[in-house]
Structures are given as structure tokens and as C-alpha cells.
Amino acid sequence: MSAFSAIGIDREVDQNEFTPGIEPQATWCPGCGDFGVLKALKGAMTELGKNPDEVFLVTGIGCSGKLSSYFESYGYHSIHGRSLPISRAAKLANPDLEVVAAGGDGDGYGIGGNHFMHTARENHDMVYIVFNNEIFGLTKGQTSPTSPKGHKSKTQPHGSAKDPIRPLSMSLSAGASYIARTAAVNPRQAKDIIVEAIEHDGFAHIDFLTQCPTWNKDAKQYVPYTDVQDSDEFELDVTDRRNASEVMYEAESRLAEGEVLTGRFYRDDRPSYGQEKRHTGEMPEVPLAERYFNDDYEWERSADLMDRHR
Template structure:
């Protein structure tokens, strides 16, 4: 018997299991898009077949960081921009866990941008949800990496002088094997994309557009959304990296022109995950590392036992 007995437990899963028994009062502002992320994530979990005991949600700092307080599972509230390294360590120690990391656009694309690029490059098997509202919300409305050029804020009162980053393109060029964009006002698509992202073997990045009615009133995230998979105007192969890159470029240009394109942009099911690569070279054992802490008979290895000493 161990703490891992809940992994791969076969039973029917109810969406209400992911609501804490003592549910805290959400402190998000009325109309905040973060409510849509929480709802979509809860609804996606039964689709994936995971229970709260099989799931770990790691969050960063910001309004998005509160997600783990309102979602029933194992949780870790990390420091600013550091949700991904914590999530990576947990997944490496126990690959059978469903690991989800979450953070805002400032947390994920700014302060934690280096972790984002290298987690994608290494293709760690996890889902990364970035709440993209084009603003720093929790700290009261400063310009973020996705704020459009010319946007006025407390830190850029005369208008943002910098062009926003392109999160989808950055994700693709860094090495992510599942890249999608969805929105809080499109709950059905959001649920489907989150479920696909969790079922994907590799690094799945979801740029989740979340409106901020308090600090970003001029964001163009209230306009109608266009699902690129349902529209005849957008025909590209999500498995073709070059076609996906062009589609992402169009979507990122259109966003600041009042046209919001959402959907799956790139899917690569053939590239092995980081965990699979490490196991193939013998650098990572088949038995979860975390399991060893509960095995009194396990004989621990030390690095000096299998590495040649410097001569």
C-alpha cells in the first residue's frame, strides 16, 4: 500500500469532485475571465478520466494563482514565474500524475518566460494554461508582455512603446508539441481543448484569453470569436509545422485588429516526451522516483556510484 494507489483508479468521475468541500469565496472581480478557466478545467477532468487524487495543479502569482484554491486536487502555489519548474519536478518524480501548470501572461510570458521556452524545448509531458488578459491584474493594471502597442497603463501612461510578444509562435519555435488558443467566453471549446491538452503526450500550451473588465476595459476580447477548425476561411494542417506557423502569425496579427481566432494550431503526436527520452537512455527509471520514499527496502543510489570520477 502506498500513496499512489489512487493512480489509474477505474471509476466514474463526477465534475463536482473538483469543487472543494469547503469552497472558498472566489475573490475574482465580477465578469473576470478566470471564472471561465476554472469552469472549463473542472468540466474537462471527467473527460480525461482523472480524479482529484491523480491530479496536481501548480500555479504562479497573480489573479490566476488563485486557481488552485478553487480547484480540488493536489496543489502547489509557487512564486512568480516559477510554476513550470515545480511542475516539471513533480512530473519527473511521479510520471503517472496528471500535472497542470497555470499562470498569467505576465507570470508566464514575462517573469517566467525562460522556463516557458525551455519546458517547451524539452517537451515535458504536462499542460500549461496561460491566462492571457493583456495586463497585470492583481497588481492593478500595469502593462504586460501581451499588452498591445500604444496601450496606456500605470507603467506606460503615454502608451506602450513595445510590440506585444507572440505567445503561439514563441511556443511553436521553442518546441511545444500541442499549441492552442481558447477563450473564457467560449466554454465548450475551452473544455474540449483542455481535455485534449491533458491527453497529449508532451508539452501542451494553451493560451487562454481571459477578459479583465476592471483593469483592461479596452481589450478586444469581447468581440465574437472565430474557431479556426469550424471556419471555411482558415484551412491548414495542424500537423504541418510550417502551415501551423503561418496560421499562428495570422491569428496573432488579427487579435489586435479586433478579430479573435481560436482553436488548435499545432499538434505533434510523434515526438517523444522528455520523460520518454530520459527513460530510453537509462537516465530515468521506470518506477516513479517518488515511490522510493515509501519503499523501506529500496537501496538508494548516489551519483558517485555510477559516474566516473574526474581524473
């Protein structure tokens, strides 16, 4: 029996299977929006019929980094801003594995911004959930890349002089092929969006608004919210890049004013990076990782691979 035996087996999955026995109870602060991400992720995997052996969850540093401790699956707790390159490597080595990366707004839009940009550009087939609470929570309340202008914190006691980044617009310009925003206060929408993101073949970016009542009093609970798919104000075609860009800009502008717009903003069905590489013959059809469990496979030496390019 190999480590690949569990992948692709259809069976009923109970949501409790994703609750670890070692650390079943999350220890985030009371009222933290991160609980909403955990619940939505468990619900999405159950709805899709995925079992823990089919999922690889990679997290960064911060409060969001604890997600891999509270979610039963293969997991990897990476260093600050580096969850995406590890996730990319895992997906390329084993395309059948369901890969989910998670990090905070500082982790993903700050120190990991370069990885975010190029992972989106290359359209790797994976889901990236960014816990956006507009603050550095684990280190007790410093200004983050998404903190609104004028926000006072330990690092900006007189108020931030900088405009926040626009994560949805940045994701679109970088090349992500699925972009959505949801909030911890909207659990049903959050679960449905994660389901769609997992089913999408390409880089799916979810900007997940997670309130931080301990260190970010300004953000409150991200309510009330408006679903752009249900609103009569917006006629959004998620496949129209220009239309999506306009609605994203509106959503990002209104968030600073206290109005929360959530929903699906963009979808592009172009081939993923792995599909492109297999099409050109630069990646094998049989997953690289599976060779470790094939006793009959004749291993290639790196020197032999280099000879082909001389």
C-alpha cells in the first residue's frame, strides 16, 4: 500500500475527520475571524468528498499559520511569506494532491508579495487563502500592508501615512485566474467560494476578511456586507477582465469607508502551469512523487538530464 492509495477513492467523508486528535480545539482569541476560515475549509472539503489524505495545507507565519495545526491533513508550517513556493513544488510533484496555501495579509501581501505575484502569473493549480484582518495580529498590533490610511498602531502611533494595497486588483494584474473575497461573518458564502476555488483549475486567490477584535478595533466585524452577485447595483461578468477590475476597485475603495463588498470577482479558464508544462513535454504524465513508491522505476541521474541541454 502506497501513500497514493487514498487519492481518488470515492467515499463519504465526515467533517470531524478534519479535526486533529492532538490539538482539536483552536486557541485563537475569542471572536477571531480565523475560526470562520477553519469552519469553511472543513465544510468545503467535506462537500467535495475529499479526505485528509488527499489534502496538503501549507501555512506561513502569524495567527493564520496555526491553521495547519487545527486542520487534519498533510501539513507544512513554512517560514514567513514562503507558503506559496512550497505549495507550488508539492503540486508539481503530485498533481493529484489538493494543495491549499494560507497566510495573513502581512505574510502574503508583504514579505511574501513577490511569491504571490509570480504564483498568480504562472497560474499554478492551487488555492491561496489570505486571512486579511488589516493588522499584524500575532505580534500584537502593528500596521500591515492592508491597514487603512490614518490607522493608528504601535508602529504608526500618529496614524499610517500610507494608502493600503489593493489585494484584489493586485491579484488581477498579476494573473490569478480565480479571485474572490469573503468574510468570516458570512460562513455559507465562504464555504461555497472555497469549494469553487478548489474545483477551479488554476491559481485561486481568496481574500478572506477575518476580524481581529483584540488588536484591530477599527475593522469591527466587517458587517454589514453586500454580495456583489446578489446586488442590483453591480452587473458583474466574472469572465470580463475590465468589468471585474472596475468592481474590484469599487470594493477596495468602499472597504476603507466601512462598506464590505464580497463575492466572486473574476474567473479565467486558461490552462494551469502544470497543464502547460505537461503539454510541452517538460513534465512527465506520471507524477514525480509517485516514483518513490514504484520499485520498478529506473531512476534518472541529474547528470543525464543535464546532458540533454548541452
